[in-house]
Amino acid sequence: MAYDQDIGKACLKCGPSCTGFAKHPWRMTCTKCRCPYDEHDVSEFSTQSLLDELELGESPLYKMYTEAQKLAKQYNVHWLPIGLHPAEVSLKQSSELFSAFVLDATNS
Structure with a gap:
């Protein structure tokens, strides 16, 4: 689940073109690059x-x-x-x- 602690985590798929995870209000995606939450460098145990x-x-x-x-x-x-x-x-x-x-x- 996306938490505030995951905001700004790097996208493993887009690399430097995404400035970091920004959570969508109800989707499990990044509002900056539209990649799924788990495509970002977030901890499995967040x-x-x-x-x-x-x-x-x-x-x-x-x-x-x-x-x-x-x-x-x-x-x-x-x-x-x-x-x-x-x-x-x-x-x-x-x-x-x-x-x-x-x-x-x-x-x-």
């Missing part, structure tokens, strides 16, 4: 201090969430719900609806 404060860092639900997001990165999508298996993602990715959704999300 939410860790909040999780520690709420004592959620070791919760089973959080672990399931992080696994789903790792799977999302493998399939080049911004987000996946928890509980999906790779075979299900592959099946969804081959569907026309999923492809249209991904194209719309990446062109936004």
